[in-house]
Amino acid sequence: MGSLIFRLVLAMCTGGLIGLERGRKRRPAGFRTYMLVSLGAAMTILLGQYESVMLSTRWTAVVDAIGQRTDISRIGAQVINGIGFLGAGTILVTGRQQVTGLTTAAGLWASACVGLAVGAGFYEAVFLAFGLIFVCMRILPFIENILIxxxxxxxxxxxxxxxxxxxxxxxxxxxxxxxxxxxxxxxxxxxxxxxxxxxxxxxxxxxxxxxxxxxxxxxxxxxxxxxxx
Missing domain, CATH: 3.30.70.260 (ACT domain)
Structure with missing residues (x-):
């Protein structure tokens, strides 16, 4: 239970901190959206792990009877596919023929990936990815503006x-x-x-x-x- 709580809270915190920068700029997806995306992704991986454990322990007799097998990676793959629809909703073409929302959509996708890593317990990748995403959203815009x-x-x-x-x-x-x-x-x-x-x-x-x-x-x-x- 302790590991479960830690993973879900960590997913919420990392997703919320990533979305905090977008929320300050009044982007379509902000603090709560990123938090929910990361939390949902982590929950998806935990669900896959739970099913894998249950099928090899308590539900062994049922599995042997019906020959059912599961691949926990398939559930996480559906998160990557599904986040595309959410991200597409943040991409807009303005009356000035300007495309906006690409960074927000990319941030949502990256936040979902961080949530999947949290759910899987891959903490080294979680903190490294969070640091790199934070650099992309908070530091690199200044360099980008100078270059532009x-x-x-x-x-x-x-x-x-x-x-x-x-x-x-x-x-x-x-x-x-x-x-x-x-x-x-x-x-x-x-x-x-x-x-x-x-x-x-x-x-x-x-x-x-x-x-x-x-x-x-x-x-x-x-x-x-x-x-x-």
Whole structure:
């Protein structure tokens, strides 16, 4: 009983700590979601171990009579498959053609794997995986932001007063020695905005900070809104 309580509590704590960072950022899945996913995964492995023990002890006569055999790894495999549906629900494509929720979905999947390891009693892997996941979610975003800010590629969401002004904006971009890799213009007036908008993928031939590029684009005539995505 002591081992059972320890494993379930450890699964809850590790899952909750992983989800705490996502909850602070108001992501679709947060503290309680991660906690429940890890707890459920650990419970699944414990159930498989329980069935394996019972089939080899108390239920031996029944097993011999019906010839039933079980593989405890099959139950854990279903957790990995099932978590995909939960993770897919957190992935969204916004009106700016921006995909969000991938990190949340990946975190849920990793949390489920940690829960499976806790349930199996593989504590060395549990603490190592928890530390690495924590590094990915808390420390690496700072490094990622630095690399993106100084990178040669930038994706820009723009809103402007009229579609006709797009030509002069594109002409200015080319004059600044920027390469236009892709452009997606939305002419219809949707519910999210009353202005025409576009998503531009640009390559900066000269290294410069993205904030400077965005500030220069925002100062152009006809530009109503400007964001990096």
């Amino acid at each position: 800010e100084n990178g040669r590629f930038i994706n820009v969401y723009m809103e402007f007063e009229a579609v006709e002004q797009m030509g002069s904006i594109l002409h200015w971009i080319k004059e600044q020695d920027m390469q236009i890799l892709e452009i997606d213009v939305e002419r219809a007036r949707g519910a999210q905005t009353s202005y025409p908008n576009a998503v531009l993928s640009l390559r900066l031939n000269h290294k410069q900070q993205h904030t400077q590029v965005l500030a220069a684009l925002a100062d152009l005539d006809g530009v109503c809104k400007m964001d990096e995505i």
